Amino acid sequence: MSAKVVVIYSGGMDSFTVLNKAIQEGYDVYAVSFDYGQRHSKELEFASRVCKKHNIEHKVVDISTVNQLLSGSSLTDNIDVPEGHYEESSMKSTVVPNRNMMMLSMAVAYAVSIEAEAVYFGAHSGDHAIYPDCRTEFVEAMNAVCKIANYQAVEVRAPYLASSKIDILTDGLKLGLNYADxxxxxxxxxxACGRCGACQERLEAFAENGVQDPLEYEA
Incomplete structure (x- = not known):
């Protein structure tokens, strides 16, 4: 019987690559997605579609009520999403307070309940400057805590923590993945708008890999 792992699966490029990497490594994968009131909840539709295609157990957890405790993020509040490439001065508005800690905590609880050995998520080096909860020190600290928080130790794994989105796409293309998903x-x-920081970073990754992005863009 294959070892079980939980993958925090947003439906985006990074977690999609992580999900498929875990599948190809032979793990019994359980995917969990979170609806935290993000304006780009369309990503959850993509996540569900991929999990159905691979016959993967997929839970979508509604934690949107947590927004009554949070404010100030352009991903969840009535604030315009900044345009242009990732820059700390503008992209800080896309930070959702404590997002990865909340998601990891719930994913680890799920892992304990199904006796999974690890939780995977798609943090990468391109996020380090903007998002504190994607940095190496955060992942290492969460990993240490999650190994002692329950009777069953659960490892937190971020296989692309030292990689850029360009590197992630390179790896995914080698795996034969279809990023139209x-x-x-x-x-x-x-x-896709083609103008927000997320789109800009994605388009750059495809350009650097010499491949056409299969998504349709407004601009």
Whole structure:
């Protein structure tokens, strides 16, 4: 019997690559997605579609009520999503307070309940400057805590922690993955905007890999 792992699966490029990497490594994968009131909830539709395609157990957990405790993020509040490439001065508005800690905590609880050995998530080096909960010291601290928080130790794994989005896409393309099955844009409209930081970073990754992005863009 294969070892079980839980993958925090947003439906975006990074977690999509992590999900498929875990599958190809032979793990019995359980995916969990979180609806935290993000305006780009369209990503959850992509996540569900991929999990159905792979016949993966997939839970979508509604934690949107937590927003009564949070404010100030352009991903959840009535604040315009900044445009242009990732820059700390503008992209700080996309930080959702404590997001990864909340998600990891619940995913670890799920892992304990199904006797999974680890929780995977898609933090990468391109996020380090903007998002404190994607940095190495955060992942290492969470890993240490999650090994002692329950009778069963659960490891926190971020396989692309030292990699850029360009590197992640390179790896995914080598695995033969189809990125038409992912959604990245911070705006949840019919087509990706092509202007927000998330879109800009995605488009750069495809350009650097010499591949056409399969998603349709407004601009």
């Amino acid at each position: 992912t959604w990245t844009c911070y705006n949840g409209r019919e087509k």
